[in-house]
Amino acid sequence: AQSVTQPDIHITVSEGASLELRCNYSYGATPYLFWYVQSPGQGLQLLLKYFSGDTLVQGIKGFEAEFKRSQSSFNLRKPSVHWSDAAEYFCAVAGSGTYKYIFGTGTRLKVLA
Amino acid sequence: EAQVTQNPRYLITVTGKKLTVTCSQNMNHEYMSWYRQDPGLGLRQIYYSMNVEVTDKGDVPEGYKVSRKEKRNFPLILESPSPNQTSLYFCASSLSRTGNSPLHFGNGTRLTVT
Numbered sequence: 001a002q003s004v005t006q007p008d009i010h011i012t013v014s015e016g017a018s019l020e021l022r023c024n025y026s027y028g029a030t031p032y033l034f035w036y037v038q039s040p041g042q043g044l045q046l047l048l049k050y051f052s053g054d055t056l057v058q059g060i061k062g063f064e065a066e067f068k069r070s071q072s073s074f075n076l077r078k079p080s081v082h083w084s085d086a087a088e089y090f091c092a093v094a095g096s097g098t099y100k101y102i103f104g105t106g107t108r109l110k111v112l113a
Numbered sequence: 114e115a116q117v118t119q120n121p122r123y124l125i126t127v128t129g130k131k132l133t134v135t136c137s138q139n140m141n142h143e144y145m146s147w148y149r150q151d152p153g154l155g156l157r158q159i160y161y162s163m164n165v166e167v168t169d170k171g172d173v174p175e176g177y178k179v180s181r182k183e184k185r186n187f188p189l190i191l192e193s194p195s196p197n198q199t200s201l202y203f204c205a206s207s208l209s210r211t212g213n214s215p216l217h218f219g220n221g222t223r224l225t226v227t
Contacts, residue, residue, distance in 0.1 A: 032213050043203055043218035051213055090155065094213070099144060099163060101216060105155035
């Protein structure tokens with residue numbers, strides 16, 4: 001079955017610390033992978049996407065993610081977190097030739113000053 | 114500005130009173146979709162549309178209807194709302210129908226059914 005797992009429901013980090021949010025997927029075909037961020041009271045905004053090619057992708061706001069096919073993972077990273085990064089983060093997967101986007105349950109990030 | 118616009122942002126209603134949540138996009142996107150977001154469940158797809166007059170059920174379609182008479186509009190209709198439909202709803206659109214294009218989201222509609 002197709003699925004996306006974000007094992008961490010909540011993560012708390014100090015401002016300036018590094019961040020890694022985990023995402024594992026189960027998908028039969030070659031996946032298209034996305035990370036979205038949802039700030040309070042807002043819709044979801046695309047951070048970055050992976051379709052093919054270089055497995056390390058850069059996104060907005062200083063985020064990056066690495067696609068590891070052998071581990072079925074697409075973890076999101078940021079070297080130094082800012083207080084404004086506090087939000088909920090969603091990993092999603094879609095497939096070639098399909099209309100179906102599957103979302104993880106989200107990871108809520110709290111940033112300590 | 115390219116955007117997906119949902120209205121209203123907040124809605125409180127009573128059980129059984131029909132309501133419509135509107136969604137409009139100005140990007141000429143073919144694909145549009147409705148999701149509901151509930152704590153611990155992430156986003157679940159309600160209905161989607163791949164083009165005008167083409168709609169299909171997502172994962173949780175019960176109790177909802179949609180229509181796609183124009184490319185830009187994709188309203189969500191609850192003909193007889195129930196308390197279990199209290200949720201945060203998002204409309205989204207995408208340029209492509211084939212998964213290789215990111216979704217653009219509206220700001221959400223928080224619905225409370227009492």
